Amino acid sequence: MIKTxxxxxxxxxxxxxxxxxxxxRAGDRVRISGILYTGRDAAHxxxxxxxxxxxxxxxxxxxxxxxxxxxSPARPGMVIGSVGPTTGSRMDKYAPKLLALxxxxxxxxxxxxREVREALKRHKGVYFGAVGGAGxxxxxxxxxxxxxxxxxxxxxxxxxxxxxxxxxIVVNDxxxxxxxxxxMRQYAR
Amino acid sequence: MREIHVSAITDxxxxxxxxxxxxxEPDMLRAFDRALQTERSPAGRQVLQLLKENxxxxxxxxxxxxxxxxxxxxxxxxxxxxxxVGGLLEEAINEGVRxxxxxxxxxxxxxxxxFDRKNTGDNTPAVVHLELVPGPxxxxxxxxxxxxxxxxxxxxxxxPADGLEGVKxxxxxxxxxxxxxxxxxxxxxxxxxxTFEKAALLSKKALFRELGSSNPDPxxxxxxxxxxxxxxxxxxxxQGYGGDTTAxxxxxxxxxxxxxxxxxxxxxxxxxxxxxxxxxxxxxHPLADLAPHGTLA
Ligand code: SF4
Numbered sequence: 001m002i003k004t005x006x007x008x009x010x011x012x013x014x015x016x017x018x019x020x021x022x023x024x025r026a027g028d029r030v031r032i033s034g035i036l037y038t039g040r041d042a043a044h045x046x047x048x049x050x051x052x053x054x055x056x057x058x059x060x061x062x063x064x065x066x067x068x069x070x071x072s073p074a075r076p077g078m079v080i081g082s083v084g085p086t087t088g089s090r091m092d093k094y095a096p097k098l099l100a101l102x103x104x105x106x107x108x109x110x111x112x113x114r115e116v117r118e119a120l121k122r123h124k125g126v127y128f129g130a131v132g133g134a135g136x137x138x139x140x141x142x143x144x145x146x147x148x149x150x151x152x153x154x155x156x157x158x159x160x161x162x163x164x165x166x167x168x169i170v171v172n173d174x175x176x177x178x179x180x181x182x183x184m185r186q187y188a189r
Numbered sequence: 190m191r192e193i194h195v196s197a198i199t200d201x202x203x204x205x206x207x208x209x210x211x212x213x214e215p216d217m218l219r220a221f222d223r224a225l226q227t228e229r230s231p232a233g234r235q236v237l238q239l240l241k242e243n244x245x246x247x248x249x250x251x252x253x254x255x256x257x258x259x260x261x262x263x264x265x266x267x268x269x270x271x272x273x274v275g276g277l278l279e280e281a282i283n284e285g286v287r288x289x290x291x292x293x294x295x296x297x298x299x300x301x302x303x304f305d306r307k308n309t310g311d312n313t314p315a316v317v318h319l320e321l322v323p324g325p326x327x328x329x330x331x332x333x334x335x336x337x338x339x340x341x342x343x344x345x346x347x348x349p350a351d352g353l354e355g356v357k358x359x360x361x362x363x364x365x366x367x368x369x370x371x372x373x374x375x376x377x378x379x380x381x382x383x384t385f386e387k388a389a390l391l392s393k394k395a396l397f398r399e400l401g402s403s404n405p406d407p408x409x410x411x412x413x414x415x416x417x418x419x420x421x422x423x424x425x426x427x428q429g430y431g432g433d434t435t436a437x438x439x440x441x442x443x444x445x446x447x448x449x450x451x452x453x454x455x456x457x458x459x460x461x462x463x464x465x466x467x468x469x470x471x472x473x474h475p476l477a478d479l480a481p482h483g484t485l486a
Contacts, residue, residue, distance in 0.1 A: 109370070
């Protein structure tokens with residue numbers, strides 16, 4: 001679900017539909033509330049043979065947002081440690097397949113490949129940017145965290161996060177918009 | 190001869206690892222403030238503002254500034270009149286890393302082999318660069334180096350004919366291709382001269398200089414300032430959202446080189462720059478024997 005708040009920021013609540021994704025444009029500021037699943041290099045590497053053999057993944061990705069992050073350990077009494085985004089391009093190899101399975105959103109930092117941007121258009125998906133290196137402050141938007149698969153991967157395990165008003169920005173939309181390219185064009189001197 | 194026990198080294202490294210991850214150095218915070226005065230992009234200003242708040246929260250709550258708490262890189266200057274007792278220097282450093290990362294709730298990001306990729310679980314081992322210097326002191330400079338930006342570091346063997354303009358272009362090319370992936374605003378550590386490995390080493394060491402300080406060589410200082418200005422005209426901006434703050438500093442170290450060569454290495458460092466600066470600053474360690482930036486005086 002997506003609605004625009006009075007301050008102009010778009011409130012994003014997964015699961016997302018095609019229409020939700022179509023309403024998002026590169027450069028839109030968003031606040032995400034609800035569920036985010038975490039996964040990065042090692043978890044994606046385990047997804048690959050499963051996807052190739054059409055086996056079920058440990059999470060149902062349909063309509064969901066996958067957050068590329070490997071949090072630092074939580075101190076006692078804290079929900080989670082530092083939890084900022086990692087570089088999205090390292091997941092480029094896997095992303096088109098996940099989008100084909102119905103994944104709607106990915107969140108990370110840094111540019112995505114042409115193949116991924118094409119897959120966003122084809123399958124109606126969106127790539128959000130979270131502020132890289134702002135892991136301490138981003139931890140404050142996480143209300144609950146639970147490891148749900150691949151516990152042996154430590155920081156790279158799959159976690160289910162419950163977030164409230166997690167701040168992000170739309171980097172790549174499903175219309176071909178790219179915040180990085182547009183931003184650079186606007187400010188290059 | 191002066192004896193230094195390995196336990197003092199372990200304690201120092203442990204403390205430096207933890208502090209580096211919770212507390213951004215004042216020179217970084219000043220650089221954010223300077224950038225906020227010139228940044229035209231609203232999204233860019235929001236990012237810079239968030240980074241300042243992030244630094245404050247990390248410091249007060251002891252949550253790592255970034256979840257990638259880095260690969261520990263130590264530059265050790267060992268005085269020739271120092272005798273390390275009670276064990277091995279490198280093991281003492283690794284023990285400090287182990288204790289700092291485990292007790293400090295810092296992330297274990299190191300795998301034991303590039304091929305089997307099993308996490309060592311305690312962020313060891315560190316990368317240690319040892320240099321022998323005159324005198325009776327031991328100085329350990331600790332950097333927690335992020336992976337995302339390190340992955341954008343590059344090396345190129347230019348020719349003497351490429352000259353100074355070639356070097357400038359190459360640094361800019363590295364910054365351009367690092368783009369949003371390396372969490373700009375970034376710092377470029379540049380090593381020019383020497384051999385393949387010497388240039389790379391210098392490019393890391395260059396990052397320890399205080400941000401905003403001038404290069405002691407006026408000619409090199411002018412190059413740094415020009416490249417910085419050109420980098421900030423690229424338009425990449427904070428986090429790559431577009432803007433005027435792409436780089437916060439260009440730090441160059443040089444070394445003599447062969448008549449055929451012009452090696453240039455560029456280490457890309459992100460705004461989560463967790464390193465004790467080379468410039469003196471007031472000690473913040475309660476330990477009596479531990480002076481600023483890791484000097485066991
Ligand atoms: S590049 Fe730096 S700020 Fe960005 S995630 Fe890596 S360590 Fe953190």
